[in-house]
Amino acid sequence: MLKKVFFWIAVILIAVWFLTPIVMIFLAAFTPAEDYYNPHRIIPSHLTFEHLYKLLFLLDGWKSIIISVEVALIAIGLSFLIGLPAGYAMARYKFKGKRAINLTILLTRSIPLIVVAVPLIVIYMKVGLSDTVLGVALAHTAMILPFVVLITSSIFSGISVEYEEAGMVFGLTHFQSFVKITLPLALPGLAASAIYSFIMSWNEVFVASILTLTNRTLPAHILNTAMASPDYFKFAAGVMMAVPAMIFIFFTRKYLISMWGISLK
Amino acid sequence: MARVRIENLKKYFGEVKALDGITLEIEDGEFLVLLGPSGCGKTTLLRSVSGLESVTSGKIFFNDRDVTNLQPKDRNISMVFQSYAVWPHMKVRDNIGYPMKIKGHSKEEIEKRVKWAANMLNISELLDRYPSQLSGGQRQRVAVARAIVLNPAVLLMDEPLSNLDALLRVKMRSELKKLQEELGVTTIYVTHDQVEAMTMGDRIAVMNRGKLQQVGTASEIYHKPVNMFVAGFIGSPQMNFLRAKTVSDGAKTILKGHGVDIPISSDPGLEEVVVGIRPEHIGLGKGEVSFEATVFFIEKLMSSTIIHATLEDGKEIVSMIPGDHEFKNGEKVTMSFSTEKIHLFDPKTERRIET
Incomplete structure (x- = not known):
């Protein structure tokens, strides 16, 4: 009995710990300006979409959402194009220097992007990539690629090579067998890592702020505009950032678990 | 159906000689068992015949066709894997029929052959299940059904019984042997279990350290072992x-x-x-x-x-x-x-x- 009580107290404490800031952000984002600055009110008299509307349409928020999505999609596409074969090779083949390569990939994760950002903008200015969607996408690819290589390699090593060999014995080429046998089996994990990559790109703010001036991704745009605005705008911006990520996680939580589950093997 | 001829086959992994000059002929319709301790090269030999492993030198012929450098898919072989390798994302029916689907057979023909193969292995009532809903023994039957659905020239089996419990293993031993005799398909069967080798093989090829030690019937190998390795390896307890x-x-x-x-x-x-x-x-x-x-x-x-x-x-x-x-x-x-x-x-x- 006592154990049960403590269990529920713990559950409530953890829920409150994580949910309070989110609830407060959402509340503040939809609170009218006069209620927000009224010290005697916590619960607003009514809810308003005014801040969100202004942010989206008067301050070009929708434009940066599109840019954010573009950047993320290009970055994911490029990372998977390069990272998937690399991850497959890491999982299936033995070759000289495999450990060294693995370690190097891991090391790149430990270098903060902000360190790379300044040299990067210098190069970008020379080749004409500064302030472009592609430029940010390339920088995000550099951030996502090591993650994709490591995760896909652990996903592929979780799938028995005999499935693929059986495909080859029964009439497929190696590549066909990869596409028709291994890929469908890896799909849940791959989908999860794609979504995780999306969120990594969606949340990245420093590089995007440094590399662009007019073509800003959503977080960079918010950092630039909302920081100079009243508080309720900041909260509305927070909602804009959080909602897509939350929706993604909600629909894909099963796959996310499977991704980490496989990688823990 | 095919006669398999292996000529002076060598496979080196760097310094390691996994196959060190294997010459072997397997008659059409024969059940040949490759027997040896772990690491003797028997699985490498089987994989070389399947084409999943490329060879360093030597030749492999099916009848008089040189298959040494052909891809597995072009050799008309089929294989039962140690882990069964029954594809988890396909129903039993699709697993068994997939080799035929790849080769472009008609739907009716596939349906007919799948039914025939499932009937041979007593798994007709499992056709609409997914592999995850099957026991190890049932999965193995699916793997065998998939391997025989298309009359392969050579049937390869890589320790197919080693993951089954002891009782089932004894039962499957005789069933597989009967099935092979009925189909008359040339079969190469890898095992480290001498009881399996003795009871199933028309002939047994004993291997050690990448070399063939002796090829012969169970009786020849038991009564006239050619060297101390074969004498010590065959028979329990040891000679x-x-x-x-x-x-x-x-x-x-x-x-x-x-x-x-x-x-x-x-x-x-x-x-x-x-x-x-x-x-x-x-x-x-x-x-x-x-x-x-x-x-x-x-x-x-x-x-x-x-x-x-x-x-x-x-x-x-x-x-x-x-x-x-x-x-x-x-x-x-x-x-x-x-x-x-x-x-x-x-x-x-x-x-x-x-x-």
Whole structure:
């Protein structure tokens, strides 16, 4: 009995710990300006979409959402194009220097992007990539690629090579067998890592702020505009950032678990 | 259906010689078992025949077609994998029919053959299930059904029974053998289990360290092992090996070793030999060659008793006698064997000496 009580107290404490800031952000984002600055009110008299509307349409928020999505999609596409074969090779083949390569990939994760950002903008200015969607996408690819290589390699090593060999014995080429046998089996994990990559790109703010001036991704745009605005705008911006990520996680939580589950093997 | 000819096949992994010059011919419709300890190269040989492993040198022929450098898909083979490799994202029906689908057979034909194969393996009622809903034994049947659905030229099996429990293994052993005879398909079967090899194979190829040691029927390999490796590997418990000196006085030859005197009819022509005698050929009581031994350990299998004993100089000797017997540790017993049952080997080359 006592154990049960403590269990529920713990559950409530953890829920409150994580949910309070989110609830407060959402509340503040939809609170009218006069209620927000009224010290005697916590619960607003009514809810308003005014801040969100202004942010989206008067301050070009929708434009940066599109840019954010573009950047993320290009970055994911490029990372998977390069990272998937690399991850497959890491999982299936033995070759000289495999450990060294693995370690190097891991090391790149430990270098903060902000360190790379300044040299990067210098190069970008020379080749004409500064302030472009592609430029940010390339920088995000550099951030996502090591993650994709490591995760896909652990996903592929979780799938028995005999499935693929059986495909080859029964009439497929190696590549066909990869596409028709291994890929469908890896799909849940791959989908999860794609979504995780999306969120990594969606949340990245420093590089995007440094590399662009007019073509800003959503977080960079918010950092630039909302920081100079009243508080309720900041909260509305927070909602804009959080909602897509939350929706993604909600629909894909099963796959996310499977991704980490496989990688823990 | 095909005759398989392997000529001087070599496969090196860097310095390691996984296959070191294998030459072997397998008749059309024959059931050949590759037998050997782990790491002897038997699986590498099977994978080379399948095409999943490329070879360093040598040739593989199916009938008179050189398949050495063909992809697995172009060899008209099929395979049962150790882990079964039944594709988890397809229903049993689709698993079995997939080889036919790849090759572009019509739907009706696929349906007909899948039904036939499922019927052969007694899994007709499982066709609409996913592999995750099947037991290990059922998954294995699916793997075999998939392997036979398309009349392969050569059927390859890589330790297919090793993941089954003991009872099921015995049952599947006879079923697989019967199935192979019915289909008449040339089969290469890899195992490290000598009971499987003895009961299933038309011929057995014993391998060690990348080399073929002996190819022959179970009887040939048991009764006339060509060297000490084969003699020691086949048979359980392992054959006893006694070193002995040849003493000849003109009229007769006696092998003397570890206090045991073995008279033989013809001189082996060597000063020293290794005498091999199987535990099941050593009995209790006096006989042609008798000796005293001290029991130090017994294993009772009820249908038989395995006696571990030491000779007078401390050399261990193992005997297996039928029935359930009781011995005390330290008990002295008289044992004997017949000279007909001994095998002689050259201690240097470890090869058999014909007498």
